[in-house]
Amino acid sequence: MADVQFRDVDKVYDNGVQAVFSLSLQIQDGEFLVLVGPSGCGKTTALRMVAGLEEITDGTISIGDRVVNDLTPKDRDIAMVFQNYALYPHLSVGDNIAFGLRLRKTPKKTVDERVQWAARLLGLTPYLDRRPKELSGGQRQRVAMGRAIVRQPQVFLMDEPLSNLDAKLRVQMRAEIGRIQRELKTTTIYVTHDQTEAMTMGDHVAVMRKGELQQMDTPQKLYSDPKNLFVASFIGSPSMNLVEAEIERRNGGLVAKLADQELAIPAEVASLRPALAGYAGRKVALGIRPEQLEDASIVRDGADGNRLRGRVLLTEALGSELLAHVELSGRPVVTDDVLEGAVELEDAMLDDLAQKAEEERTTFVGRFDAESEVRPDHIVDMLVDTGKLQFFDLETGTSIRAG
């Protein structure tokens, strides 16, 4: 059991590529930290530096109270689950799991006990004599897990261990890994590019972009209070609706004007973000989560709420809810931050977005109640929960808060 600390860690590869910039992170003892970010942002690099598979160019990494910069992987007392499992193909499942213990000259009896224990925990007991190639993907994944947990290391490192599994198995294994980690209380660093995985699994989530840490927080905080446009658009699915809006003073309060419509900003929101008043007369990026939008026609006492009106482009009925894509006038935010964060959008959609920005049209996604009867081409009034509006500086991309 130990905590892990990154202090100003840099990584420059031999070819001159800098993959990690001055990364500082603290992972508490027993905590489950998820490192998340788009492809190529340096997650694997960061993890491999903890494992000792990659040299640390600058800064220090410590495990417990030991600085491990110069220790070999063997001496760091960590276990790693690789993205492609990396099972030893010439050894049986049992021998794969026992490999690390045998290297440490553990007495045979203890090895057997521990292998049995791990196999039971992971439901691998019937497969102990098989070779890896005789297993399914999910079983291989569990063998890889077994190899990690059997040694009871101080830290688990996992590099996208679920990315090769199908959607259903992924959800199942996600829960499984969470359960095992809680049971063993081993400090864990888990790398993924899937923000849903990050949000559901992590005690804390660290969002990275281009080698730099953007924000590290609990999943709830990341969601409700993203520090910048990148985090805002990266976290959440469907992602946050972002539109340019002009802040204006009106009757002692503030309103956000989107083209021909406007939203009154509640006093609580304004007081939580004192700096917002300073933006009066200027444009900001306004962020609205899909669940802050509701079809006004199915809300009984929403007569005097804030509303936005638009034309429905398409709807996705998910059974429990209805996702409505609603087009309204206003300029979507298309800075690099947003485009990079919106990893779920395909290239064609990104082009479309740019096109629409030119035409001052934006598409909001609303997460309506399943009762809603909006259909494509309807004009819909959306009730906006303005208490959770987010504001970002258009230049710097950072959230607008105090001074």
Added chain:
Amino acid sequence: MSTSERVAEVTVPAVAERRQPKRRRFAQNWWRHAVALIALVFALFPVAYVLSAAFNGDNSLSGSSLIPRHVTFDNFRTLFVGQKNTTGHATFQNAHYASWFANSMIVAGATALLTVLLGALAAYAFSRFRFRGRRLGMLTLLLIHMFPQLLAVLAIYLIVLNVGDIFHFIGLNTLSALVLVYLGGAMGVNTWLMKGFFDTIPSELDESARVDGATPAQVFWGVVLPLAAPVLAVIALISFVATLNEFVIASVVLETQHKFTLPVGLWQYIDQKYSEHWGPFAAGVLIAAVPAALLFAFLQRYIVQGLTQGAVKG
């Protein structure tokens, strides 16, 4: 795909399994059988001659028919106990076949073993470590290999001669010197072959083992070598057979009957000096083929595909 993988593939006969009625299958495939038959005849023709000569009493090639008129083991006896009847030709006072055979086994065995070991060590380093001079080292190995070892015979002779003044155990007329020369000669191509094969073993396996607590040596012996078995077997075999056949360098380095290897020793039977004793020569060759065949039979089961299957996904 790497060169070495191709080696492994070529060596493994593909099992063509197609469920078809027997007759139609033959109608479509007869030409394959024909090709195989021709290849077989072509390959077995010399073997037939050697067999015939070995068991023939007539002791010359030209006058004899393929089927020996009278089958005899005299030629074999000649090899081990000397010649029985001296018909005007020079005779061997002592039969040295047993020591030639032993020498050949020692030299070929040691060369094969050490070639595989040293080649694997070098290849592992070239495949897995990034160090200064890595590229240069690889290119140099390749370059050296471009020159046939035969070119260096004179140099080898002088080196061995002079080194022998200081270190007697690797001087002229020692088996160890011969082994050393062979090792140097085959290093380059074998290292390349093995490196190619090692490159196909996912490096995550090494890393995983290192995280599991293995030292580089343990990774090498415990993970990489077992997975490289096919290429190791192929190289061991090639190197064994090549060493067994090698004549020129052996004849330069070795000087006395007791130290000769089979090619050098047997050559004397057909050398002009002793006129042509094809019978004992053929018999000697026949016995020499046995260990190579046995080694092949033994190593064959390591020459299989798909050893790394299941290691990584995708």
